[in-house]
Each structure stands twice: as structure tokens, then as C-alpha cells.
Amino acid sequence: MGNQDEKTTSKVANSILIETAARKRERKQLLIISLVCIFLFFGIWEIAVRLNWIDGKYLCAPSAVIKTFMTKLSDPKPDGAVLGIHIITSLKLVLIGYIAAIIIGVPLGLLMGYYHTFDKLVSPIFEIIRPIPPIAWIPLSIIWLGVGTAAKCFIIFLAAFVPCVINSYTGVKLTPPVLVNVAKTCGATRWEIFSTVCVHYAMPLTFTGIQVSLGNAWSTLVASELVSATAGLGYMIQQGRSLVRPDIILVGMLTIGILGAIFTTLLSKLENKVVKWRAKS
Amino acid sequence: MDEQLGTIKVKLRNISKSFYSRKEVFEAVDNISIDVYENEFLVLLGPGQCGKTVLLNMISGLESPTEGTVQFTDNNATDVGFVFQKTAVFPWKTVMENVELPLELKKEDKTERRKRAQYLIDLVGLNGFENSLPKQLSGGMKQRVGIARAYANNPQVLLMDEPFGALDAQTRYQMEEEVLRIWEQEKRTVIFVTNNIEEAVYLADRVIVLSSCPAKVKEIYNIKLQRPRDYVNQDFLRLREAIEKNTDLAL
Incomplete structure (x- = not known):
């Protein structure tokens, strides 16, 4: 009997081993496919430029982009500032606008979702502002705030603000009535229902809104730096165009891409922490 | 026959509830009067969508009746x-x-x-x-x-609104047993809503059969079977059949 048991246990352990090995192999294969794809893409690009299939003033080789990236780390030429200064300038703009959008937008959306009167009070104005593209605000914001940091932050703020409001609003609206009833029968006040039930329930959707806002903030950055900037990633790209330096343009684009990816990853990490209760579907 | 039922805990008097929409009136509960006794296990049995939940909501205070009153005899403990x-x-x-x-x-x-x-x-x-x-x-x-x-x-009163409706049959039987065990250990007045006749007979001291929409009291059964009850006991089955014949079908 004991022997039999041992046999089944070892059989189970064995099948688990086989299963994990198979999964590992599959993951490795998928990784190889992704890597091959990236190498092919850059390889063809490199060859196309080297063999002069594409004129150098339209596009430069990936190797040249990396070289420019390296020199830009310490060399302010030809656009007036080293890469670090560009990054810090842009980051400041994006972060101020973005964080302000979250701090104002999320609570506004949550309250609008819960308090009907407040909703009716605010939403007519909000609905009119919502469809206006953030870039259309550039002229007005220059008149109001001048050509400095404030105007740029304001435009980024507007772009990031809308998804924050809409998503947190919808999140509260979707709270199941039964959960509200539970709180009611436990003697919760209206404010307690809002703070202990609705706000929590709205969190996953709110985070989606915050993620969308982040994309909006970065994409508005370049446009906002059209307004008389002296540094910044968007400004750098503009300079690259005037100087016909595709490598500078690409370094600017690449940097924005990398920064965006880093932010998204950090946000996802935070999201997983805050809403770890969400059931994976 | 009510002599040993004890003190009254909740009095429902002439409760009616209607819902108004722009076009029509929907009558959910029609003139229900029930006394609920201390520490009894009362089951409200009725076909689906007949206003049982609405009745519970009114007892709990989540909704207020269109007509009639819900009164807890112990005023401090609602x-x-x-x-x-x-x-x-x-x-x-x-x-x-x-x-x-x-x-x-x-x-x-x-x-x-x-x-x-x-x-x-x-x-x-x-x-x-x-x-x-x-x-x-x-x-x-x-x-x-x-x-x-x-x-x-x-x-003071425990309200249960088809709590086991979403469970599979096996778990349901298990939970019915559990709820009785818990109730024996921590005695409370229980009002339990279900559309399952077997469940009603298994759990209840009294079963109040409600009619289809709008809900009215159709019949009250005192279940005197010994606990723990047996689903296939003769008396159990007889009672179950009697109630079954007296229940409106849900569409």
C-alpha cells in the first residue's frame, strides 16, 4: 500500500516537472520570436541606410541614433542643451500638469459620480470643455499665462484632466447597488457609503483613467513646447527638424518613448498594489 | 394555535408597496400583515419576482412602504x-x-x-x-x-434574502445545515426568503406562503417536524407536497 502511495506521489511530481519544463520552453520560444523580430526590423533599417536605399537626410541608421544619443549625453551642440537638461525640462512640465490633473480630476469625478446635484451642477460645463482638443487652448493660455512654464503645464493639465474625471465618475456609477445596501443596513451615513464603498469600487477604473491621462500628457508635451521653449524634448525635436538632423529627432522621440514606458510600468506596479483585490478574469 | 409562539418581535400591519413609473403602476406587495415572533425561524416562500425582496427591504428600512407600518416592538433595537x-x-x-x-x-x-x-x-x-x-x-x-x-x-432580526440561490445543490444542502447550526448557537429572530419549497420545510418554524404578484399572504404553515429534519421522511414529503400544491407557479 505504502509503496503504491509513493508511486502516485512521484508520478504527480514527475508530471508537474514535465509541465513546468514545457511551459518554460514555450516562454523561451516566444521570447526568441520577439527578439528576432526586433533584430530584423533594426537590421533591415540599418542596411537600408548603409546601402543608400534611403537618403541620409530623411533617415539615419539605428547605429547613428545610438551614437548621437551617447554624444548628446554630454554635448549641448547643435540644439543648445545636453540631453539631461532636455529631459528634466520636459519631465517638470509633464509631472506638474499630470499630477495636478490627477489631484483635481479624480476627486472631481468621484464626487460627480456620487452626488447627483453636484453632477448636474458641473457636468454641463465639463461636457462642453471635454471635446475641445487641448492644443486649441494654446493661444488662449499664452494670452492668459504668457509663454513660460505655466502655459505649457496648463495645456498638459487639460489633456490629462479629462480621462481622470470620466473614469473615476464611471467607476462610482458602476458600484453594485447591493454593496451600497450592505453599507446602509450596517448603518453607514451617506458620506461613509461614498468613502468606504464607492471610492474603493471605482479604483480599478480610476487607474485606467490615470494611465490614459499619462499618454495624453506626453503626447501634448511636444505640442506645448512649440510655445517658445529653450529646452525640452519637444523643443529638441523641433530643432532637429530645422537643422535637418533626423538623428536628433529620433533621439528625442526615443527618449519620450522610453520615459513613457518607464512611467507606465511604475503606474502598473502601483495599480497592482492598490487594487490587488481585483479578480483576474 | 398560536399559544406557544412567544413574544412578538416585529409587527407588519397592512403593508402595501407599489412602484410608479411614468406609464404604469407596478404593485409588488398588497396588504400584508404578519407578526414575527422572538427567535423563530420564519420563512417567506413565494414564486420568483413576487415582492419578497421588497418586503424584506421594507422591514430593514431600505425602502418604505406605500401604505402600512413596520413596527419593532423593542423600540431601541431596530x-x-x-x-x-x-x-x-x-x-x-x-x-x-x-x-x-x-x-x-x-x-x-x-x-x-x-x-x-x-x-x-x-x-x-x-x-x-x-x-x-x-x-x-x-x-x-x-x-x-x-x-x-x-x-x-x-x-434583533436577521433577514436573509435567498442567500443560497446562487449556490450549487450540494453546497446548498450543506449551507442549510450550517445556517441552522449557527442559529441554534446564536439564537435570533430570522426571516428567510426563498422560492425553494424543500428548503423552506427544512429550515422553518413557520412557512408563510405568498401569492404571485402582487404578494399576499396565502397560507401559513406551522412546521412541527423534529430537528434535524430528514428530506425523505414521510411527514416531510407530505408537507412538502401540500405546500407545493398551494404555491402559485412563477412564469
Whole structure:
């Protein structure tokens, strides 16, 4: 009997081993496919430029982009500032606008979702502002705030603000009535229902809104730096165009891409922490 | 025949409830008068969609009747515990935090409420799952959380709205047994709503059969079968059949 048991246990352990090995192999294969794809893409690009299939003033080789990236780390030429200064300038703009959008937008959306009167009070104005593209605000914001940091932050703020409001609003609206009833029968006040039930329930959707806002903030950055900037990633790209330096343009684009990816990853990490209760579907 | 039923806990008098929409009036409950006795297990049995939930909501105070009154004889203690139809646990709270919620809302002392919640968690058989999140629990376990939380309110009356409707048959039988065990251990007045005749006969001291829409009291059965009851006992089956014949069919 004991022997039999041992046999089944070892059989189970064995099948688990086989299963994990198979999964590992599959993951490795998928990784190889992704890597091959990236190498092919850059390889063809490199060859196309080297063999002069594409004129150098339209596009430069990936190797040249990396070289420019390296020199830009310490060399302010030809656009007036080293890469670090560009990054810090842009980051400041994006972060101020973005964080302000979250701090104002999320609570506004949550309250609008819960308090009907407040909703009716605010939403007519909000609905009119919502469809206006953030870039259309550039002229007005220059008149109001001048050509400095404030105007740029304001435009980024507007772009990031809308998804924050809409998503947190919808999140509260979707709270199941039964959960509200539970709180009611436990003697919760209206404010307690809002703070202990609705706000929590709205969190996953709110985070989606915050993620969308982040994309909006970065994409508005370049446009906002059209307004008389002296540094910044968007400004750098503009300079690259005037100087016909595709490598500078690409370094600017690449940097924005990398920064965006880093932010998204950090946000996802935070999201997983805050809403770890969400059931994976 | 009512001599041994004891003191009255809740009086429902001439309760009616209608819902108005722009085009029509929907009558859910029509002139129901019921006395609920202390520590009895009262089952409201009726076909689907006939206003049972509405009746419970009115007793709990979630809704108010169009006509009639709900009166708790002990005026100071109108607290109810409500176990809802769908699993109504807060997905972001652990088992412990879910059970603690009513006590937290009453601003009870932290160590006190933890002690009370732990007692209730043990009572419903969830010992060891205090720190689990609802997504890690089965349907039956979630309903156990709901029951423990309803008890945490320290209710005078426990309201249960088809709590086992969403469970599979096996778990359902198990939970029926459990709810009786818990009730024996922590006696409360229970008003239990179901559309399952077998469940009603198994659980109840009294079964009140409600008619189809709008809900009216059709018949009251005193179930005097000995506990624990046997689903295939002759008397059980006879009673079950009698009630079955007297129940309106749901469409």
C-alpha cells in the first residue's frame, strides 16, 4: 500500500516537472520570436541606410541614433542643451500638469459620480470643455499665462484632466447597488457609503483613467513646447527638424518613448498594489 | 394555535408597496400583515419576482412602504442584519475586514471588534481564512462571510434574502445545515426568503406562503417536524407536497 502511495506521489511530481519544463520552453520560444523580430526590423533599417536605399537626410541608421544619443549625453551642440537638461525640462512640465490633473480630476469625478446635484451642477460645463482638443487652448493660455512654464503645464493639465474625471465618475456609477445596501443596513451615513464603498469600487477604473491621462500628457508635451521653449524634448525635436538632423529627432522621440514606458510600468506596479483585490478574469 | 409562539418581535400591519413609473403602476406587495415572533425561524416562500425582496427591504428600512407600518416592538433595537441574495462581500476587504465593517461603522473599539469578528468567523466555520480576499473564496464561503457580517451588527432580526440561490445543490444542502447550526448557537429572530419549497420545510418554524404578484399572504404553515429534519421522511414529503400544491407557479 505504502509503496503504491509513493508511486502516485512521484508520478504527480514527475508530471508537474514535465509541465513546468514545457511551459518554460514555450516562454523561451516566444521570447526568441520577439527578439528576432526586433533584430530584423533594426537590421533591415540599418542596411537600408548603409546601402543608400534611403537618403541620409530623411533617415539615419539605428547605429547613428545610438551614437548621437551617447554624444548628446554630454554635448549641448547643435540644439543648445545636453540631453539631461532636455529631459528634466520636459519631465517638470509633464509631472506638474499630470499630477495636478490627477489631484483635481479624480476627486472631481468621484464626487460627480456620487452626488447627483453636484453632477448636474458641473457636468454641463465639463461636457462642453471635454471635446475641445487641448492644443486649441494654446493661444488662449499664452494670452492668459504668457509663454513660460505655466502655459505649457496648463495645456498638459487639460489633456490629462479629462480621462481622470470620466473614469473615476464611471467607476462610482458602476458600484453594485447591493454593496451600497450592505453599507446602509450596517448603518453607514451617506458620506461613509461614498468613502468606504464607492471610492474603493471605482479604483480599478480610476487607474485606467490615470494611465490614459499619462499618454495624453506626453503626447501634448511636444505640442506645448512649440510655445517658445529653450529646452525640452519637444523643443529638441523641433530643432532637429530645422537643422535637418533626423538623428536628433529620433533621439528625442526615443527618449519620450522610453520615459513613457518607464512611467507606465511604475503606474502598473502601483495599480497592482492598490487594487490587488481585483479578480483576474 | 398560536399559544406557544412567544413574544412578538416585529409587527407588519397592512403593508402595501407599489412602484410608479411614468406609464404604469407596478404593485409588488398588497396588504400584508404578519407578526414575527422572538427567535423563530420564519420563512417567506413565494414564486420568483413576487415582492419578497421588497418586503424584506421594507422591514430593514431600505425602502418604505406605500401604505402600512413596520413596527419593532423593542423600540431601541431596530438593528437588522441582512444577508443578501447575490454575494455581497466587499472584494477589496479581507474576510476579517468584511465581518468587522458594521462594528467599524459603529466606531467600536478596535480590539473589541476584532475579538467579536473573530468569534463570528469561527462560528461560521471560516477559521484560517481571516486574511483571505473574497476572490480566493468559493461561493459558499462568501455567503458564510455574509452571514458572519450580518451577525456582527448584533441584530434583533436577521433577514436573509435567498442567500443560497446562487449556490450549487450540494453546497446548498450543506449551507442549510450550517445556517441552522449557527442559529441554534446564536439564537435570533430570522426571516428567510426563498422560492425553494424543500428548503423552506427544512429550515422553518413557520412557512408563510405568498401569492404571485402582487404578494399576499396565502397560507401559513406551522412546521412541527423534529430537528434535524430528514428530506425523505414521510411527514416531510407530505408537507412538502401540500405546500407545493398551494404555491402559485412563477412564469
